[in-house]
Amino acid sequence: MTSPVVTWPEDAASMSEGERDVHVRFMREALVMAELALKTNEVPVGCVFVHDGKVIGRGMNATNASHNGTRHAEFIAISEILSSSTPKHHPSILQKCDLYVTIEPCIMCASLLRQFGVRKVWFGGGNERFGGTGGVLDIHLSNGRELGDKGEQRRIESDYEVSGGWLREEAIVFLRRFYVSGNEKAPEPKKEKKERVLKLDVEPVVKRAKVDG
Amino acid sequence: MQTTRGKLHPLKTALEIRSCDKLVDFYITVVPVKQSNTVLKIVRQAIPNDGGLDIQHLRRFAKLADLPPEVRATIAAARHVSPTITNTDTGEEEEGVGERVLLVGSINASTKDTLTELLAPVLETLALVVIQVPFLTPTSQEQATRWTARFWPTVYKKSNLFGPHPSLANRAMESIAGEVENWLGLAEEVAADAHEEGRGERVGVVVVERIEGVGRVLAVAADARWLDWPRETNGNVSAHAAMRGVGIVAVGLKAKENLKSDTLSASSASLPASIFRDEPIGETERAYFQPSDKKGYLCHELEIYCTHEPCVMCAMAIVHSRFGKLVFRRKMQRTGGVCADGELGHGLFWRKELNWTMLGWQWCPDGEDKDGEGAVDVNLNA
Ligand SMILES: [Zn+2]
Ligand SMILES: [Zn+2]
Numbered sequence: 001m002t003s004p005v006v007t008w009p010e011d012a013a014s015m016s017e018g019e020r021d022v023h024v025r026f027m028r029e030a031l032v033m034a035e036l037a038l039k040t041n042e043v044p045v046g047c048v049f050v051h052d053g054k055v056i057g058r059g060m061n062a063t064n065a066s067h068n069g070t071r072h073a074e075f076i077a078i079s080e081i082l083s084s085s086t087p088k089h090h091p092s093i094l095q096k097c098d099l100y101v102t103i104e105p106c107i108m109c110a111s112l113l114r115q116f117g118v119r120k121v122w123f124g125g126g127n128e129r130f131g132g133t134g135g136v137l138d139i140h141l142s143n144g145r146e147l148g149d150k151g152e153q154r155r156i157e158s159d160y161e162v163s164g165g166w167l168r169e170e171a172i173v174f175l176r177r178f179y180v181s182g183n184e185k186a187p188e189p190k191k192e193k194k195e196r197v198l199k200l201d202v203e204p205v206v207k208r209a210k211v212d213g
Numbered sequence: 214m215q216t217t218r219g220k221l222h223p224l225k226t227a228l229e230i231r232s233c234d235k236l237v238d239f240y241i242t243v244v245p246v247k248q249s250n251t252v253l254k255i256v257r258q259a260i261p262n263d264g265g266l267d268i269q270h271l272r273r274f275a276k277l278a279d280l281p282p283e284v285r286a287t288i289a290a291a292r293h294v295s296p297t298i299t300n301t302d303t304g305e306e307e308e309g310v311g312e313r314v315l316l317v318g319s320i321n322a323s324t325k326d327t328l329t330e331l332l333a334p335v336l337e338t339l340a341l342v343v344i345q346v347p348f349l350t351p352t353s354q355e356q357a358t359r360w361t362a363r364f365w366p367t368v369y370k371k372s373n374l375f376g377p378h379p380s381l382a383n384r385a386m387e388s389i390a391g392e393v394e395n396w397l398g399l400a401e402e403v404a405a406d407a408h409e410e411g412r413g414e415r416v417g418v419v420v421v422e423r424i425e426g427v428g429r430v431l432a433v434a435a436d437a438r439w440l441d442w443p444r445e446t447n448g449n450v451s452a453h454a455a456m457r458g459v460g461i462v463a464v465g466l467k468a469k470e471n472l473k474s475d476t477l478s479a480s481s482a483s484l485p486a487s488i489f490r491d492e493p494i495g496e497t498e499r500a501y502f503q504p505s506d507k508k509g510y511l512c513h514e515l516e517i518y519c520t521h522e523p524c525v526m527c528a529m530a531i532v533h534s535r536f537g538k539l540v541f542r543r544k545m546q547r548t549g550g551v552c553a554d555g556e557l558g559h560g561l562f563w564r565k566e567l568n569w570t571m572l573g574w575q576w577c578p579d580g581e582d583k584d585g586e587g588a589v590d591v592n593l594n595a
Contacts, residue, residue: 063511063533066463066467067462067463067466067467067470067511068459068460068463068491068511068534069459069511069512069530069533069534069535070456070459070460070530070533070534075451075489078451078488079451079487079488079489080487082488083486083487083488084485084486090443091442091443091446091449092446106529106533107525107529107550107559107561108525108526108527108529108530108533109526110525111524111525111526111529111550111594112450112451112526115447115450115524115526115594116447116450117447128566129566129567129568130529130567130568132525132529136564136566136567137559139525143525143548143557144525144557144559145556145557145558146558
């Protein structure tokens, strides 16, 4: 009852308060990175990698500054983890890491995480436009293969778990603030203008209710 | 460069592949020509807006003679034995003279009883039968012809809702056809270098800018996943050939920006340590690195030539970078993210829900040895 969260994700239902607070705390750290991106005119997505309860890498979107459309927060954070510590971390450390990212990883990043073998992904807002962990494709499950009518998905090597909806309202508000002004660097895509707007449906953001008791 | 010849095969989009065989059950009935308008009016009232289905690719009325033999047989059988025949005449009349067959509507849009009730009063002979018709509009004339012969007269509208517009795709193919072999040959060359020097898998890409029809290389990049990287892993995932190709183009753009801006010029001096391999490695990559003269946005409308079909990550990276055309030589059946007819089926080069689509081809050399020297492990993420 203490965490100032507007809506809890489904997965939070079965968690203890302490457990939920841990995830909210790390997601707040990811949001700090998203805010930093917003301040530097980047699409405001941020992330942190957590190993043994500690943040070991941070990333924010940097596509505009780098002129590289692949410099998403996840890439930046993994690069930091695997190149700037002394001694250097072995890449296999990622298999013991959880990723907290403010917006669902895109298809590209979902595949990156799969190939590096990240353990679990916690995200805020869903990504209906590019999402690779449920939004458009399910890259985290069987590399996104369609598995026929059987609802049960067979877990295969390098599949990873995903939990979405953590502080999603805040993550989406950042995106809205960015897209209202428009990514001035990007030319209009071939399709109609309206499709450029991120279709991240979010219920009206309710003012945080302080719950007594 | 090389003397082998080959052919460009346009890639099929996910929608094209899925629309191929999708059929739906429709009622049809025989209608005297004179009554066709009356009957159609009744049908349109009974099933407004065709029940929400788009059937503009299907002829509404067809001559019996134009229908596939199976459909004619079904109709004939129904006219003689169907219990829905209300006023059967002798059945001796000559087949099809003064008659048309009407595509009534989807079996989900109305029931046989309802239709019988509405149509029996105006149709002397009512033979309502169910046949299968193609659900989606055809994407080529050949497909329309095939469907007409098998199911129901189908019209090709010279447009493609499920992929790039045919005439646009053809023009684009002509614009690159003469150069493909050359660029792919160059990609093969750097791929072989990287493989031999042990810094990467045998995968390479060439990024080409086309100005007024003339192609020019901006970047050549080979896989560098094993460069300064422990072997017991998947390698440096961010150093796949396509990621490096994109990265090298970006470095070119950045350098241009720094040249023009005094304030930013210092920033390139001390690059922080990173896993990215965005600088040309080896002789060939360095020789061909030549930033664009244009002030471009990412890899907007550039062309990428790949020795192997890029993995899911690289395919999406190519979409994010807004390439205009993609050509690869060897299909990666298990791991490729570009094709819609591989094991994954993602077809990322052209998906409606993504904000960018491009044209894609596989280049197949003539002759037996399709993969040549460049075959890689089937499970490799290229
Ligand atoms: Zn991403
Ligand atoms: Zn790749």
